[in-house]
Amino acid sequence: MRVTVTVNGTTETHDVETRMLLVHYLREIRGLTGTNIGCDTTSCGACTVLLDGESVKSCTLLAAQADGEEITTIEGMAAPDGTLHPIQEAFHRHHGLQCGFCTPGMVMAVASLLKEHPDPTEVEVREGLEGNLCRCTGYHNIVQAVLAAAHSGELVP
Amino acid sequence: MSAPVLEDHAAAGVVGTRMLRREDAALLSGEARFVHDVVVPGALHMAVVRSPYAHARIRSVDVSAALGMPGVVAAMTGADLAAEWASPMPCAWPVTADMQSPPHLPVALDEACYVGDAVAVVLAGSQAEAQDAAAAVVVDYEELPAAVDLEDAARDGVLAHLGAPSNRAYTWELAPDPEAVRRAFDDAAVTVKERYRQQRLIPAAMEPRGVCVVPQPFGGEYVVYSSTQIPHILRTMLGLTAGVPEERIRVIAPSVGGGFGSKLDVYAEELLCLALARRLRRPVRWSEERSEAAQATIHGRGQVQEIELAADADGRVQAVRVHLLADMGAYLQLVTPGVPILGAFLYHGTYDVPAYSFTCTGVFTNKTPTDAYRGAGRPEATYAIERAMDALARKLGMDPAELRRRNYIGADKFPYSSVAGLVFDSGEYEAALDEALGLVGYEALRQEQARRRSDGATKLLGVGLSSYVEMCGLAPSRVLASLHYVAGGWETATVRMLPTGKVQVVTGATPHGQGHVTSWSMIVADKLGVPPDDVEVLHSDTGVSPLGLDTYGSRSLSVGGTAIALAADRLVDKARLLAAYRLEAAPEDLELSDGQFAVRGSPSTSIGIGALAFEAFTAHDLPEGMEPNLEASATYDPTNFTFPFGTHIAVVEVDTETGRVDLVRYVGVDDCGNQINPLIVDGQVHGGIAQGVAQALYEEASYDERGNLLTTTFADYLVPAASELPSFTLGRTVTPSPSNPLGVKGVGEAGTIASTPAVVNAVVDALSHLGVEDLEMPVTPERVWRSVGAAAPVPGGAR
Numbered sequence: 023m024r025v026t027v028t029v030n031g032t033t034e035t036h037d038v039e040t041r042m043l044l045v046h047y048l049r050e051i052r053g054l055t056g057t058n059i060g061c062d063t064t065s066c067g068a069c070t071v072l073l074d075g076e077s078v079k080s081c082t083l084l085a086a087q088a089d090g091e092e093i094t095t096i097e098g099m100a101a102p103d104g105t106l107h108p109i110q111e112a113f114h115r116h117h118g119l120q121c122g123f124c125t126p127g128m129v130m131a132v133a134s135l136l137k138e139h140p141d142p143t144e145v146e147v148r149e150g151l152e153g154n155l156c157r158c159t160g161y162h163n164i165v166q167a168v169l170a171a172a173h174s175g176e177l178v179p
Numbered sequence: 180m181s182a183p184v185l186e187d188h189a190a191a192g193v194v195g196t197r198m199l200r201r202e203d204a205a206l207l208s209g210e211a212r213f214v215h216d217v218v219v220p221g222a223l224h225m226a227v228v229r230s231p232y233a234h235a236r237i238r239s240v241d242v243s244a245a246l247g248m249p250g251v252v253a254a255m256t257g258a259d260l261a262a263e264w265a266s267p268m269p270c271a272w273p274v275t276a277d278m279q280s281p282p283h284l285p286v287a288l289d290e291a292c293y294v295g296d297a298v299a300v301v302l303a304g305s306q307a308e309a310q311d312a313a314a315a316v317v318v319d320y321e322e323l324p325a326a327v328d329l330e331d332a333a334r335d336g337v338l339a340h341l342g343a344p345s346n347r348a349y350t351w352e353l354a355p356d357p358e359a360v361r362r363a364f365d366d367a368a369v370t371v372k373e374r375y376r377q378q379r380l381i382p383a384a385m386e387p388r389g390v391c392v393v394p395q396p397f398g399g400e401y402v403v404y405s406s407t408q409i410p411h412i413l414r415t416m417l418g419l420t421a422g423v424p425e426e427r428i429r430v431i432a433p434s435v436g437g438g439f440g441s442k443l444d445v446y447a448e449e450l451l452c453l454a455l456a457r458r459l460r461r462p463v464r465w466s467e468e469r470s471e472a473a474q475a476t477i478h479g480r481g482q483v484q485e486i487e488l489a490a491d492a493d494g495r496v497q498a499v500r501v502h503l504l505a506d507m508g509a510y511l512q513l514v515t516p517g518v519p520i521l522g523a524f525l526y527h528g529t530y531d532v533p534a535y536s537f538t539c540t541g542v543f544t545n546k547t548p549t550d551a552y553r554g555a556g557r558p559e560a561t562y563a564i565e566r567a568m569d570a571l572a573r574k575l576g577m578d579p580a581e582l583r584r585r586n587y588i589g590a591d592k593f594p595y596s597s598v599a600g601l602v603f604d605s606g607e608y609e610a611a612l613d614e615a616l617g618l619v620g621y622e623a624l625r626q627e628q629a630r631r632r633s634d635g636a637t638k639l640l641g642v643g644l645s646s647y648v649e650m651c652g653l654a655p656s657r658v659l660a661s662l663h664y665v666a667g668g669w670e671t672a673t674v675r676m677l678p679t680g681k682v683q684v685v686t687g688a689t690p691h692g693q694g695h696v697t698s699w700s701m702i703v704a705d706k707l708g709v710p711p712d713d714v715e716v717l718h719s720d721t722g723v724s725p726l727g728l729d730t731y732g733s734r735s736l737s738v739g740g741t742a743i744a745l746a747a748d749r750l751v752d753k754a755r756l757l758a759a760y761r762l763e764a765a766p767e768d769l770e771l772s773d774g775q776f777a778v779r780g781s782p783s784t785s786i787g788i789g790a791l792a793f794e795a796f797t798a799h800d801l802p803e804g805m806e807p808n809l810e811a812s813a814t815y816d817p818t819n820f821t822f823p824f825g826t827h828i829a830v831v832e833v834d835t836e837t838g839r840v841d842l843v844r845y846v847g848v849d850d851c852g853n854q855i856n857p858l859i860v861d862g863q864v865h866g867g868i869a870q871g872v873a874q875a876l877y878e879e880a881s882y883d884e885r886g887n888l889l890t891t892t893f894a895d896y897l898v899p900a901a902s903e904l905p906s907f908t909l910g911r912t913v914t915p916s917p918s919n920p921l922g923v924k925g926v927g928e929a930g931t932i933a934s935t936p937a938v939v940n941a942v943v944d945a946l947s948h949l950g951v952e953d954l955e956m957p958v959t960p961e962r963v964w965r966s967v968g969a970a971a972p973v974p975g976g977a978r
């Protein structure tokens with residue numbers, strides 16, 4: 023079937039198999055391999071992207087369900103000149119990543135979390151990121167990064 | 180991104196500062212490439228047909244239906260592939276001369292020995308086509324009785340392999356003076372005998388494994404992309420096992436999404452992709468699915484431990500006796516048999532114990548093979564001794580901190596020759612304990628605990644201590660030889676300056692999250708006096724870094740980092756000779772500071788190391804006999820292990836009505852010697868703690884009695900999320916290691932080693948006045964709730 027999806031501001035139309043998942047569409051058709059796949063039961067959050075600003079696990083949606091929608095992936099977070107988004111910058115400054123495999127999904131989940139809770143408590147951050155697993159950091163520095171990003175004053179509402 | 184220096188600024192240079200990581204930009208922007216991201220036109224996708232039975236005779240395998248499926252190019256059985264293998268899958272650690280190792284082929288021939296054992300492969304144009312066709316392969320199995328439970332298997336009731344003499348892989352013993360142990364137990368005022376179960380764990384690196392083998396045009400060579408921790412070891416083992424000349428194999432580990440030991444192995448899928456690419460002359464790739472990973476990637480732990488302590492009336496431990504059963508799983512993978520042996524020397528922990536004996540029997544079961552998982556043997560050892568010390572403290576009515584203090588190896592005893600035959604390099608165990616007790620507010624917690632108990636609160640407080648020492652920095656090659664490990668423990672490095680004054684470092688270490696690029700560039704930046712951003716670190720590609728022994732066992736800094744420092748020193752020595760020639764001075768009169776060689780006392784007479792690099796490159800005017808270029812290599816074989824240590828304290832709240840355990844506070848004080856980058860050290864400790872807490876409270880690879888793995892997804896296998904963990908309070912003491920010139924010890928596994936016993940001790944501590952003495956891991960609400968119901972309160976409410 024034919025789907026038209028805007029990804030990181032670029033709109034393209036492609037023929038895709040009906041059963042194709044959004045994450046495979048992003049990775050294989052759009053060539054955006056920053057979005058990772060860490061599980062097959064929608065449990066890990068490595069595949070998190072924004073659909074019209076809300077975080078979704080792109081392994082839970084069909085590409086067809088994104089027809090006509092706007093998707094933001096990790097590749098769309100930094101400014102065109104390469105300046106990192108304040109959330110990315112906060113992860114960098116607070117050592118919120120090690121192997122980096124969970125990181126794209128984590129950053130997208132945080133973007134959505136901070137939109138909902140611009141000034142979250144530590145508990146809200148921890149609960150808000152419940153759907154995103156990280157095996158490397160023990161979450162400590164991820165939480166620090168999120169709290170710092172919330173208070174950086176650089177986040178566009 | 181530049182590499183700003185935030186705090187902890189060291190006296191000079193960047194070593195010792197919290198420099199931000201240079202790896203981050205690519206990972207944060209999505210530009211990093213993991214194996215699954217590597218685009219290879221024309222690659223065939225492999226799917227593996229796996230045994231659904233823990234133990235079965237394979238009567239026949241029929242691939243004809245699969246061959247007719249859309250996109251399918253080939254489908255092959257174990258027999259079809261048998262001629263591809265020059266030898267069975269490798270085990271590099273025959274711990275005893277009589278060790279049994281059943282032949283292990285990448286695809287089984289006539290007997291499947293665990294759920295997940297490969298029985299056929301299918302190749303197709305896409306992953307979905309390959310998977311669909313794999314489901315159409317018809318295998319006629321005759322299910323056989325399976326050896327599932329470790330202790331049952333040890334009794335040989337059911338054999339894990341048809342025709343094997345027994346399930347015993349080996350028995351390994353360390354008993355320097357059995358008579359002394361016997362005497363100590365005979366004379367002891369107090370003894371404890373504890374039995375602990377180390378459940379099986381799934382390492383669960385967030386990136387599942389992946390392999391892609393690309394045959395190269397013209398040369399008969401193969402590029403192997405693999406999500407591996409060990410590209411160098413893998414190249415050698417692929418060559419030997421698949422019969423490909425080693426120099427024709429180039430292994431590249433691109434970005435690797437965590438390993439924790441699970442990617443320290445030679446796997447069937449790596450061999451299969453290579454053999455199939457050779458056979459079909461096409462690229463072949465395989466991407467592991469998560470539920471497949473649960474079965475096809477090694478598990479960790481899996482032991483039954485029996486530990487006995489003999490102590491005098493003051494609580495001084497006089498002897499430690501240990502018996503282990505270790506679950507090998509169905510086959511011996513790369514270092515499976517050696518994992519318990521890595522713990523064998525450490526069951527007396529941080530304590531000055533005069534008599535010691537240890538035996539371990541490795542046992543085959545019809546389950547996924549076990550192998551090294553973060554800590555490998557040392558978390559198990561630390562768990563046993565630290566739980567047993569708490570049991571002893573309870574028996575003596577002594578505070579667990581006091582009991583530990585009384586037994587520590589004193590700071591004045593280092594270097595300390597241990598009863599197990601090691602020489603502990605340096606340590607100040609009491610200082611780390613005091614720091615941890617202070618950070619956690621120990622006395623106040625004990626008062627609060629007593630108050631809640633006397634108030635009859637249903638939310639009880641528990642405080643659990645764990646002091647650890649580990650041996651890492653694997654390893655002196657001669658020592659590895661004495662342990663029958665088939666390789667050495669050195670590491671290599673090359674440091675070279677390019678004509679423009681930039682620097683390349685080639686390392687045999689293989690990072691997969693540890694931040695080596697940052698740390699290595701810091702070491703070299705300080706040695707040469709150049710900015711860290713000018714230092715490029717090349718790694719994880721055997722075409723670029725042909726020799727190395729890779730990353731595991733917290734060895735990269737103490738062995739690989741030392742090799743880099745030594746190579747940088749050699750480069751500086753050469754640059755100094757060239758500078759002396761240029762400045763017409765004696766080499767010994769020159770000082771290198773901030774990248775400038777200057778004559779001592781006359782700083783205006785100077786030349787920069789970058790300028791020297793250019794001169795060495797043009798080679799127009801070099802001293803007689805000097806070779807062009809500034810480049811030096813070093814291979815470092817450590818003289819001893821390093822012995823990091825520390826004390827961790829967990830504080831839990833236990834709800835006696837629901838059994839729920841909340842980890843409310845966690846303090847970790849670690850001593851890893853000198854630190855290159857405390858920011859990275861913190862991160863390693865955080866992640867390690869989380870993995871150890873996960874073993875204590877959440878995770879277990881469970882099997883049913885027929886050997887079916889019940890925990891194949893993240894819905895069943897409970898890797899903790901952020902909501903299940905607290906923030907951690909870290910402290911540090913610094914006792915440099917005399918074993919290497921950097922004075923470093925390693926920290927990759929410390930958190931995991933320390934945290935599991937701290938947490939379980941805390942839960943038992945919360946409930947001890949009710950008579951609870953032990954809880955099996957993972958300490959689930961149900962287990963806690965049942966133990967509270969079954970417990971008989973201790974008279975007088977003693978600890």
Ligand code: FES
Nearest residue numbers: 064066067069081
């Ligand atoms: S890939 Fe794990 S949730 Fe989508």
Ligand code: FES
Nearest residue numbers: 120124156157158
């Ligand atoms: S940084 Fe490795 S999984 Fe999160």
